[in-house]
Amino acid sequence: MTALLLASAGCLAQRVPSAAAPPPTPAPAADAAQYRGTGLHGRYQTPDGRWHAARVHQWRRDRVYLGEPDRPDFRPYFPSEVKRFVVGPDTMAAVQHFVLPKGRGQLVAQGFARQLLRQGEYRLYQYDHSENPSPLTALTAQVMLLRRGAEPLQVVPTRARAYRAWMLAQFGACPAVARQLRTGAARPWRDTPQLLATYVSWQTQTAAAAPVSP
Numbered sequence: 298m299t300a301l302l303l304a305s306a307g308c309l310a311q312r313v314p315s316a317a318a319p320p321p322t323p324a325p326a327a328d329a330a331q332y333r334g335t336g337l338h339g340r341y342q343t344p345d346g347r348w349h350a351a352r353v354h355q356w357r358r359d360r361v362y363l364g365e366p367d368r369p370d371f372r373p374y375f376p377s378e379v380k381r382f383v384v385g386p387d388t389m390a391a392v393q394h395f396v397l398p399k400g401r402g403q404l405v406a407q408g409f410a411r412q413l414l415r416q417g418e419y420r421l422y423q424y425d426h427s428e429n430p431s432p433l434t435a436l437t438a439q440v441m442l443l444r445r446g447a448e449p450l451q452v453v454p455t456r457a458r459a460y461r462a463w464m465l466a467q468f469g470a471c472p473a474v475a476r477q478l479r480t481g482a483a484r485p486w487r488d489t490p491q492l493l494a495t496y497v498s499w500q501t502q503t504a505a506a507a508p509v510s511p
Contacts, residue, residue, distance in 0.1 A: 336364055336371060339384035344377075353384040358408045358425060361389070376407040388412040390422060392442060395450040397426055410442060414490040417497040418446040421453075421490055441485065443493075455485040468492065471499040 336352030341363060343349065354362035354371040361382055364371040376391035383389075392410045397403045410422035420443070427438035441453040454460045461478050469475040474496050477483050483492060 335369075336362075337384050338366070339382060341374070341382035342380045344380050346380075351382070353382065356382075356389060356409060358427070361409060376409060381412075382409075388415075390420070392422060392424060392450060395442060395452055397440060398452050398454070413441075414493055416494050417501070419493055419497060420444045421493055422450075439486075441489065453485065453489065457481075460485045464489075464492065468496040471496045473499065 336354040338350075339353040340348050340350050341361075350366050351363045352366055352371070354364060356362065360373045360375050361379060362371040363374050363379075363382070376393065379391060381388060381390040388411070389409045390412050391407060392405075393407045395405055397405060405424075405426065408424060408426075410424035412420065413423055414421040422442040422444075424440045424442055425438050426440060441455060443451045443453050454463050461481070461483070464478050464483070465475060469478065474492050477488070477492065483489075
């Protein structure tokens with residue numbers, strides 16, 4: 298009896314979330330809805346690396362509705378099923394496991410984010426965490442994300458002072474980037490792709506000019 302009570306208590310303890318852990322966003326709910334329409338021609342990449350032609354009907358923060366090129370119906374695909382998809386000039390990529398800023402403390406398990414830059418080992422994304430994105434919610438609902446290689450996603454601050462300090466810590470070794478940041482002329486959403494591209498170019502040139510060890 299004592300062993301049974303101890304085992305039950307252990308199970309209950311495991312179910313209690315840590316007070317320090319941020320609350321997760323709900324996993325994408327199963328959506329069996331079928332849509333009919335024309336959609337836009339595009340393509341998507343599955344986790345095995347293969348690309349497939351498709352028509353894209355619409356997408357939300359955690360799902361995209363795709364259809365066969367020669368069929369009028371669409372079904373939802375989730376980030377666990379689609380690594381990225383391309384429609385028109387936009388590339389949307391699956392992103393996982395990051396915490397929303399601004400006091401929300403909410404862990405995003407997975408979603409789709411617009412790729413702003415892909416250069417060298419860096420990927421810069423724009424994630425919209427509103428349920429129904431619109432121009433009115435854009436300024437408060439968008440989050441900038443940065444990934445270097447296989448490292449975890451980082452949320453890029455967008456308030457002027459925090460942004461400048463964070464960018465200097467990450468990329469201030471490049472004189473051109475540091476100079477633009479210290480003048481206060483850089484704007485997060487407008488200039489981060491260009492600053493990152495400048496840093497990657499400088500990094501490549503610096504590595505190429507470095508003497509080779511004997």
